[in-house]
Amino acid sequence: MMNWLYYLLEANLYLAAFYGFYRLLLHKETFYSLNRYYLIITSIIAFIIPLLQVGYLNNLLNNQKEVTILSVQLTPVIEKSNAFTISNLLIYCYLFIALFFAIKMAMSIYKILLLSINAKKQKSGKITYVELGESHAAFSFFNLLFLNPSVQEKNTILKHEMVHIKQKHSLDIIFFEIIQIVSWFNPITYFIKKEIKLLHEYIADDITTHKDIQKHQYAMFLIQNSFGIAPNQLTNQIFNQSILKRRINMLNKKNQREERGSNSCLHCQLPEGCSAHPPWRLLKTMQ
DSSP states (O other): OHHHHHHHHHHHHHHHHHHHHHHHHTTTSSOHHHHHHHHHHHHHHHHHHHHHTTSHHHHHHHHHHHHHHHHHTOOHHHHHHHHHHHHHHHHHHHHHHHHHHHHHHHHHHHHHHHHHHHSOEEEETTEEEEEOSSOOOOEEETTEEEEOTTOTTHHHHHHHHHHHHHTTHHHHHHHHHHHHHHTTTOTHHHHHHHHHHHHHHHHHHHHHTSSSSOHHHHHHHHHHHSTTOOOOTTSEESOOGGGHHHHHHHHHHHHHHHTTTSSOOOOOOOOTTSOOOOHHHHHHHHO
16 A cells, blocks of 8 residues: 555656646646646656656665664564554545545535436537526536526527537546545645636637637626636636636737737727726726
C-alpha cells in the first residue's frame, strides 16, 4: 500500500509541473479547446509516467531510509515496528478522506438524478429536457438539460447548454472529480478542476456567440441573470456569478482579436445619459 502512496506522490509532482506550465504560458490564450485537451491529456500522462519509471521516487526514498537506519544503528525489530505503525496511520488517513470525497461526489450525482426523476421531462432524440419550477437556473449534466420553460432568451440558453452536451463536458468534470478524490492532498487538483469548468464556459460562450448572437448582448444577458444562483460542482451552468467577470473579459478579448486593426471593442447599451462601457465594468456596479 505504501508503494501506492509513493506512486501518487510522484504522479502529483508531474501533475503540478504540467499545470505550472499551463498557468505560465497557456491559460490567458483563447485557444480554449486546445487548453482543454492539454489539461486532460497531461493529467493522464502524469499518472502514466511513474508506472514507466517503475517507482523511481519509491526506490529513492527506500535508499535514503536504508542509509538512515545504518547511521542511527537502531535494532531491526524496533525500526520495523515504528515503520509499520506510521505507514498504517498514513494509509488509513488517506483512505478515510478519499472515501469522504467519493461519498460527497456520489451524493451530488444522486441529487441531480433525483431532481430529474421528480420533475417533468420531455425527450428529444438523445437529450432529455427537465423542467425547473420557479428557478431561472439553467444547467446540463451529460444528456440531461435542466431549464425553466418560461425563462427569457430560451434559445440562447439552449444553444449554450447544447455545446456542453455535444462536447461531453460532463465527462471532463467527472474525470477531474475522480482525480481530486484520489489526489485530495494536492491543492493543484482543485485549481485544475476549476480551470476545466472555466474552459467549458469559454468554449460554450465562444460557439454561442459565433453567429446570430452578438457578444455585447450575450454579455449583458449573462450579467442580468447570473446573480443569486448557487453553483453546482458537477454541472455546467450558463449562469455562474463566481466566474462571470472572467467570461466577460474573455468575450471582450476574443472580440478585440477578431476586430484587430479597428478601434471597436465589446460595449453594451446603457440607459440614456450614461456612456457605453464594456460589460465587465458594469459588473462592479451590480455586485
